[in-house]
Amino acid sequence: MRYPLILLLPIAIVISTLGWKESTPSETPAPEIYTRWCSSCHGQKGRDFVDRNWKLGSTEEAVRRVIKEGHELLGMPAYGSTLTASEIDAVTDFIMDQAASKRGFNPTPPQQLESSDLVIRVNTLVDGLQTPWGMDFVNDTTLLITEREGRLWKLVAGQLVAIEGLPEDIHVRGQGGLLDVMHWKDDATGKEWVYLTYSKDRPGDANQSATALVRAPWSSDVESIDAWEELFVARPYEKTHHHYGSRVEIGGDGKLYLTCGERGRRDVHPQNLATSPGKVHRFNPDGSIPEDNPFVSQPDAVPSIWSWGHRNPQGMFRHPETGTIWTHEHGPKGGDEINILGPGNNYGWPRITFGRNYIGTIITRDTAMVGMEQPLYYWLPSIGACGMEVVYGDSWPDSWQNNLLVGSLSFEYLERLHLEDNKVVARERLLEDVGRVRDIARNSTGEVFVAVEGAGTVLHLEPIEIK
Ligand code: HEC
Incomplete structure (x- = not known):
């Protein structure tokens, strides 16, 4: 060689x-x-x-x-x-x-779904919307629906009617836009109101935004609103375009609850009582501060704060039996959680969490700490929880009463959670592959309505047969 x-x-x-x-x-x-x-x-x-x-x-x-x-x-x-x-x-x-x-995603909702114990008819009430974000019933014949792109609709007798005259400073960017809607009748005066939450441009600088709450008088023939009264802006304005929250609900105590996300600034807001993001706020329905709010007499604290240490709560309801406010919030990678809110409670974000950063790195190893609340339930992995209601009322069989329904943005289905003594004992996937489930509403008889993004639909779930 x-x-x-x-x-x-x-x-x-x-x-x-x-x-x-x-x-x-x-x-x-x-x-x-x-x-x-x-x-x-x-x-x-x-x-x-x-x-x-x-x-x-x-x-x-x-x-x-x-x-x-x-x-x-x-x-x-x-x-x-x-x-x-x-x-x-x-x-x-x-x-x-x-x-x-070029395969556009346009799922056709099923016409019927079979859960483990019930056959449910699925009626498509609305389609062709872009991003239906929030829904609330005015009464059993009128449903209000927001589209994140900045549109408000009322659905009356199967017809969508646009409500004109929305605030002009809606910040439709990133996760921002027109968010939740609530109808409320003041039994003391008989007056009716419509409330909106949205991400609002900072006056003079549309690159910054904050979660805002406004209201206007409501009557059944309203098709245009010219004066919105601003009740609250979750200051400070931030340059990020995500984690706005925001859900709005009246609790059993007659107070108004508003969730505000931490705007992607987890080390700045959630653990700081002097700023509004990363908190759930509590107001009288006219926007004034209730005297019994937990931090009213603490100097430097925002007086509307009811609970803190929140990340991005996008599900909330008032429990029909107890009147308590239940929320869920998005965790990062893992750690979406359900909480029953209590005055002054700190839910821990980001000091304690069951989640990790999206890129897999550790946020904290702590999942519990003195002075911070444990969630009623947490999801691992995250389902991208959005919208939440409790099943209640004559339309549903016993096995469904007090179950929770939660939308999944990530996995595109509706989750049913069976609770016993406020513990989740079983989970079931409904409406698999339906699209990103954004909100869930219940009318006075307990019928359930589900808003789905992308498909742009509002679905009505009608139980038809116990298996
Ligand atoms: C925490 C949520 C989140 C995760 C997890 C995430 N993204 Fe994104 N991504 C976003 C957001 C928000 C944007 C900004 C555009 C938008 O709003 O859709 C974006 C934008 C993008 C864009 C640019 C789109 C455009 O319109 O120019 C690409 C490409 C992208 N992501 C890919 C990925 C890939 C690949 C992964 C996983 C390795 C990933 N993303 C994980 C939230 C996320």
Whole structure:
């Protein structure tokens, strides 16, 4: 042999390294990476990227950069230190494939669904909306519906009627826009009111926004509202466009409860009583502060605060038996939780949590701490909880009474939770693959209505047969 083997070794190493480089596809298949890290915000199977109006650039380069570097103001985490370069390449390809597939996502709701113990008819009352966000019944014939894009509707006798004259400073960006709606009749005066929550532009600087609460008089023939009274703005305004909350409800005590998210600034707001984000607030229905609020006599505390240490609560109802206020809130990766609110309670975010950062890193190892409340229930992994109601009333069989219904944005179904003594003892998936479930409403007889994004539908669930 003319060349000793030892001389060939470096060449062999170079060749094998090159070969190795070319053939290191990411070890985890792209759909798996996507499901694990991305689907909680962008939906199953990359649907979010089909027919997309790209915000940060539609080229492969731009997409790869966003995944690596994130976008803090919009709330997109940076995966540069969590995923390897080849995993980022793989998930970029996956997203580009979805974007090119042109398969618009338009699920058709089922006409009937079978739960473990009940057959339920599913009536599609409304379709063609964009992002139905909040719903509330005025009475059994009129349902108010908001669309996040900045529209308010009343559904009367199957007809959608637009209500004109909304606030002009609605901040429709990121997760912001027109959010919740509530109808309330003041039994003392007989007067009726409609309340809205929305993300509001900062006067003079539309790059900043805050969660706001307004109201206006209501009567059944209203089709336009010209004067909204502003009751509250969850200051300070922030440059982020996510975690606004916000749900509004009247409790059994006749007070108005409003949830405010922490605006993506977890180290600034939730544990600070001097600011409004990351709290649930309590008002008299006219916006004034109840004298028995827990922090009214604490200097520097925002006097409307009822409970604190919240992340992004987007589900709330008044329990029909106890009058207590129940909320749920989004955790990060894991740790969506349900709480029954009590005065002055601290629910712990971000000092204690069952969740992790979206990129997998630890937020805190603490799940409990003296002076902080434990959730009634938490989801691992997160379902992207949104909207919540309790089943109650003659329309439903005994096995469903006091069950909770919670929407899942991430996994696109409606979750049924069976409770015993305020403990979750069973869970069931209903309306699988229906789309992102955003809100749930109940009318006075207990019938249940579900708002679904993307599909833009409002579904009416009608129990027809006990199995
Ligand atoms: C915490 C929620 C969240 C998670 C988890 C998340 N994203 Fe995002 N992502 C966002 C938000 C918010 C935006 C801003 C655009 C928007 O509002 O849709 C965004 C934007 C993007 C964009 C740019 C879209 C555009 O319109 O320009 C891409 C691409 C993207 N994400 C990919 C991913 C991938 C891939 C993963 C997983 C590795 C991921 N995201 C995980 C919230 C998230």
